[in-house]
Amino acid sequence: MTTISCTYTGDLHCEATHTGSGATLSTDAPLDNEGKGEAFSPTDLLATSLATCMLTIMGITARSRDWSIEGASASVDKLMSSDGPRRIETLRVTLQLPEALDDDQRALLQRVAEQCPVKRSIVPLINAEIHWA
Structure with missing residues (x-):
């Protein structure tokens, strides 16, 4: 079991x-929800x-498998709901793998990425759109 201790530090x-x-x-509320945007917001962390x-x-x-994927990268766009209660509606993830990987390696890595524990935990409550560059 992992424990994370959190403290409200004010403002x-x-x-x-x-x-x-x-x-x-550290976290801060986002600019569009009364914060200063000085750090990741809680939804940014998700x-x-x-x-x-x-x-x-x-x-x-x-x-x-003794493969190198150093330099693999991901960017994620967070879209909040525009009506109803404030919540994350969609996360758009774009992943890029190193050029040196062959098609079979890429296919396996794409399959396992789609099965990550976070994705399994949030879908279907949050739409997770995965794109490969």
């Missing part, structure tokens, strides 16, 4: 500490979680 900011490693991160989870799962698969 819509929070600090989170990963108790296992001591790593910290978007980031999806993209980094997909890259990590591909990295695990690549490492187990």
Whole structure:
């Protein structure tokens, strides 16, 4: 079990500490929801979680086969709902793999990325659009 300790530090900011490693991160409310946009918003972190989870799962698969995917990248666009309660409606992830990979390697990495734990946790509540560049 992993524990993350979170503290409200004022002015819509929070600090989170990963108790296992001591790593910290800060959040702020976004500009469109009374914040200053000085850090990741909580919903930005969810978007980031999806993209980094997909890259990590591909990295695990690549490492187990002694392939290099260094330089693989992802960008994610977060679209919030425009009506009803405020929530993430869609996450559009664009992933790019290194050129040196062959078609079979790419196909396997794309399959495992689509099965990452974050994606499995949020779909169908959030639409996750995955694009490959």
